[in-house]
Amino acid sequence: MTPAARIAAAIDLLAVLEEQCFAPAARRRPADAVASDFFRARRFIGGGDRRAVSELAWGVVRQRLRLDWHLARLGVAPTARLLLLARLLLGRGVDDHGRGRQAAEAAFDGSHYGPAVLDAAERRVAAALDGRPLIDPAMPEGARLNLPDWVLPKLSARFGASLAAEAAALEEEAPLDLRANLLRAERDTTATLLAGEGLEVVPTPFSPWGLRLPSRRPVTGTKAYKDGLVEVQDEGSQLIALLADARPGMRVADYCAGAAGKTLAMAATMGNRGKITACDTSAPRLEGAARRLRRAGVDNAERHLLAPGDRWAKRRAGSFDRVLVDAPCTGTGTWRRNPDARLRTRPEDLAELVAVQDDILGRASELVRPGGRLVYATCSLLPEENEEQMERFLARRPGFAPIPLGGLWESLRPGTAAPCAGPWMTLSPGAQGTDGFFCAVLERRP
Incomplete structure (x- = not known):
């Protein structure tokens, strides 16, 4: 898929997520289930393209509260196209070759498999957002911390002065934790076997069975997983x-x-x-x-x-x-x-x-x-x-x-x-x- 085709697919996925997960009348299905159905119906999208499309869409989902604030500030409704455009402009480039409004507008190229060219209203949004920070000092606390307004006082009561640090941690990519299955092998033995398959793990600090990968890696295809030596478990x-x-x-x-x-x-x-x-x-x-x-x-x-x-x-x-x-x-x-x-x-x-x-x-x-x-x-x-x-x-x-x-x-x-x-x-x-x-x-x- 071309970069433009990936963006078009991400816009389609965002529209489906809005309809099934986030709209007031939505069934509120988990997004990963909706995305799984989306890609199953589009088997022509290969593995690398699926990852790229998912990354674009999930970038919007992760920052949706902030993106909604930016668009509301401009007086426009958060369509799938505008949300993705805003995410590209507010702190994320289209690819390694360019950032900013020119690159974002170029991604909407009107090609056969790409998204339609930006209309005049969308170009005005792009011009207004160009160069602005994703986290704006004018934001209310909820948007700034990326927390829904209804949950903000509850988490504030729990964490007090640590709220900002905890909110930031809730935005970080989670490590991948595994549990060594002691019915099959000891933790150290399992770690050695995983290392032999190219997965370097470290013991978790509290669990006597835990092994941690610093970032998400494919584990289910390893022999250690297939043989029941490990389970994915936080x-x-x-x-x-x-x-x-x-x-x-x-x-x-x-x-x-x-x-x-x-x-x-x-x-x-x-x-x-x-x-x-x-x-x-x-x-x-x-x-x-x-x-x-x-x-x-x-x-x-x-x-x-x-x-x-x-x-x-x-x-x-x-x-x-x-x-x-x-x-x-x-x-x-x-x-x-x-x-x-x-x-x-x-x-x-x-x-x-x-x-x-x-x-x-x-x-x-x-x-x-x-x-x-x-x-x-x-x-x-x-x-x-x-x-x-x-x-x-x-x-x-x-x-x-x-x-x-x-x-x-x-x-x-x-x-x-x-x-x-x-x-x-x-x-x-x-x-x-x-x-x-x-x-x-x-x-x-x-």
């Missing part, structure tokens, strides 16, 4: 599995298992002994989990589809040593990986999710045996889904008591520093270099 997610402290011989429930990333990690700490049940409300997710479990060599796990009227939980009340609730949440802690989520997520979503979390916690807690533990986790940075959720639960359920992080960490990783202070584990890109996570461990009193 270090923060690994630490939640660590805090669950699932041991050999235990009965464990992963109540919101999804594709079973934490199920896999806990099965490894159990040494394939005992029984772990991966539960979810989605059959496709559990089917994907089955493939991962087989590849990892996990044979102490079963899957259970949670459905309305299901009596599975009632029959197993009070029978699990560990119950992990990796609750559905706003996902604000993953915005550096999922930049579209900061545009898709709305205030009403938070209220709905808090109610869902509350309901799930109540049901899952009934599964915990006396003396057993309930582990609650989210990938959210918002207090309503984390600390406040725990406060509400403990007020209603006096039979549960929190296990402070400090003592729990010392028992699991003696002689090492915990990733944070406080009673709960709270992680963020700026402070720990992980995605944003929250984890609370509660014990059911005998």
